[in-house]
Amino acid sequence: MSVRLYRAELALLLGDARVRWIAVLLWLLFAATFALGWNDARATAGERASLAATERARWLGQDPQNPHSAAHYGLWVFKQPSPLAVLDPGIDPYVGRMVRIEAHKLNDAIFRAAQDAGPLARTGSGTVADILHLVAPLAAILLGFSAFATDRERGTLRLALGNGAAPGRLMAARFAALATMLGGLVAVPALLFGLLAAATLDTAGWAAAPRALLWAMAEYCYVLAFLAMAVLASLIARTARGALAAALLAWALFCVAAPRLAAAGVEAVAPTPSQQAMLARIDRAIGAFKRAEAHGARERTLLARYGATRPEEMPISLRGALLYIQEQHDYRVYDRNLAGFNAALDRQDRLFGWAGLLSPMVAVQAVSQALAATDYRRHVDFLAAAERYRRTLSDAMNLDLVAHADAGYVGDRSVWEKVPPFVFAPASLSRSLGDAAVPIAILAGWLLLAGGLAFLAARRTKP
């Protein structure tokens, strides 16, 4: 690639009013969506931290009472969103944000932001990631579609090639200049906003800065793929109109139709299992175990094991032991049923990774959510952590009750303190990268394919 040619192309682009307009529009959209997301994240983070502390204080401040009653009183735990959720909230608006921790019940995470946002918000262009995934490719197309087609129409391409400019070198210089420009329009603001989020939001354990860097790189690769497509169209089409039409058609198919088509395809290949059916199965299994006859049988077995005829003769609390046994049974029922359900949703998620083959947008969405830690797997991490915590709390209370045979026993703060505060450890960056390995590879494949085809077309280009 000729550096002089590259500089000349870059200078031309810098002087182009169209580029300035695109830059202003993109930056405005980035700034507006980021400001709204960031403001909301700041406000919610403070409120959430305050309520989490209040819940902990409530738990510790309970009056002396039966530990099992304390487990029923329970507490709430809250999902701590990734700092990069202000860039790409991913699936977060569609899943609950808080879970009630209590004896016996594995509760759903409740209060989804999408419920409060209204239907307009579902059009999918209210976040920085939405702008990057939908609008930035349009910017790339508008920059790239005329790269060769306009010259061909004007006859200046014939002039350039006639003067000895090798098509490959010309293409390399133009593509590099356009890519540089696109870097300034897209990659730089993406990185800056990512770093700003990392610097100003609670980032403990999230590896926010490296995530932001990789996220910006992934987004840049994505728009470069569209730039390569636009340049390819420009090289192949006879007119600028044809190049623009082809590039816009590709955008409409890849960015508008393909993502929803992929969703329909994934649902057809791996249908979402019925949560209602699963909950009914759980209810039946737990209900059968809780039946008074079955409960009486377990009671008799326990009394016999301790050679007692009445609960008062036992060295441990019969009630506590029965509650503990019941909880262990319920855990197994939940695990058995949820394993199948979660495996089905996980399979869907993996299929979405492969669905990136349909469109670079599907691929970049998966990569973006994984890097922003707002994908389904990170939500499952939170749910799993909440359920582990519920079991810790429930077992601690039940075992304390078991250890106190006195029927009138009440626990106090020292018992409540046996339950540590809820701490959620975010997944490591390497785990997120591992989860997104397939869509990352597919995204790279899209870039290589579009770029490779453009270079092949350039070598064969004729005026």
Added chain:
Amino acid sequence: MTRVLPLLRLELQRLARAPVIWIVLALLFAAMLVAAMTGVARVRADEATLARIATEERQSVARAQATTRRWSTLGDLVVPVFRDPTDAYSYFYNFMTVHAVRPPAPLAAVAAGQSDLQPAYIRLNMSAVFPDTAYELRSPRILALGAFDLGFVIVYMLPLALIALVGTSLTREQDSGVLRLIAAQPIALRTVAAARFGAQLVLLVPVVTASAVAALLLTSAIGAGASPAGMAVLVALIALYAAFWIVLSALVASFWRGGVQALAALMLAWAAMTLLVPAVGALLVEAAYPAPSRLAYLDHSRALADEVPGSWEDEKGASRWLASRPDLRAAPDAARSAEAGRLARDVFFRDELASERTAFDTHGRAVDHAGNLVRLLSPASLLDCALQSLAGTDMAAQTKFIAAADTHAQVLRRHFEPIIVSNIGRARSCPTCPGRLNYAGYDAVPTFNPAPQSRLGLERGVLTVGYLIAVTLVLALWGNRRFRDWPV
């Protein structure tokens, strides 16, 4: 007029012979077919869930009745009250399985709307503090992407197909210089434009409309009970929307900026109507109507829970509640019972949290209303909303369903309160039976009757038809005015 008709016939013949037209239309029809199938699959899944729920409810009643039979004979089994479905209080809180259900509307397969955010059923949990948290977990990624349904294909993809087919009409001739040749003929520009865009209207509007209807019919997507009026409005909406885009293409062409600019302008218009207006509108609505804090709501409920045990386990709260309900004819010391305490506490919670619930409802209505105003700026967005309303899957329908479910929970409470209170202090009918046997009216529990689909969908559809007619006419008149002279 006499000159237009022969030209129109020629244009129609040209259009009908163009393979690209039929390729694009075939692709569009394929998309409609897939979308209709997706909608039907969603509706069938909801119907299957509702059928399972009905079975589950029947089985639950059968189990309770079997327990009553088993425990109404002598036995030494000691049953704690919370495990006894023959006790009205225990049955109400621990065993009763009643759901509010939302059967899909006849045109539900047309658009998923907001129905995927809410389940087709709500299990009425009498211990629940928050009435609006039920949902059936679906893939959140699919929720985020949105459904590939007929509504999506019509609102988003139909315009793209039309832009591809007609977006460079006349401007293509302008770019190639053919327009100069035409202008040299003794014919008015308006005649040429009328024939060109008229032919597109005559051929494309019926074909895309028929394609949508065919897709619905072939996939059996139109449910029983679909009203002819609803179908007529649906057909009119699709036809008018297609006409709107062809007329818009004509208007854009009348600016004579060449094919590239025409395509870019149409794509920009499409992006603005389908993405930009709704997105900016959503941001403005969010800024104007910030959602009340769910965290504060939760905090208040917890503060109430802290307030309750000390004062309500004794008779204070229960006495107050019983005094407010003379219709219950409670026994003199009923206020001391756990049953009265629990019932009274639930009422207390509901009353105390009512203002927050109202705030959320008000916010939801305000957001929906403001959103509808924003939609007036975008025919695409307005059509999207109309299709959701016709399908009975719009936000208003979901909100109504949640409210109806909550109302039914109160109906159940009113049904059980007198029974539970009358049992307080009453001696067991069979002291040596395991069951308390004070309740056997499992079959008499009020069932939820889903409300029929409101006429709002139809009304909104008719209004949107009027809106599309008005906008299309304005654009057509504007275009006609601009096609007065040949471009210089």
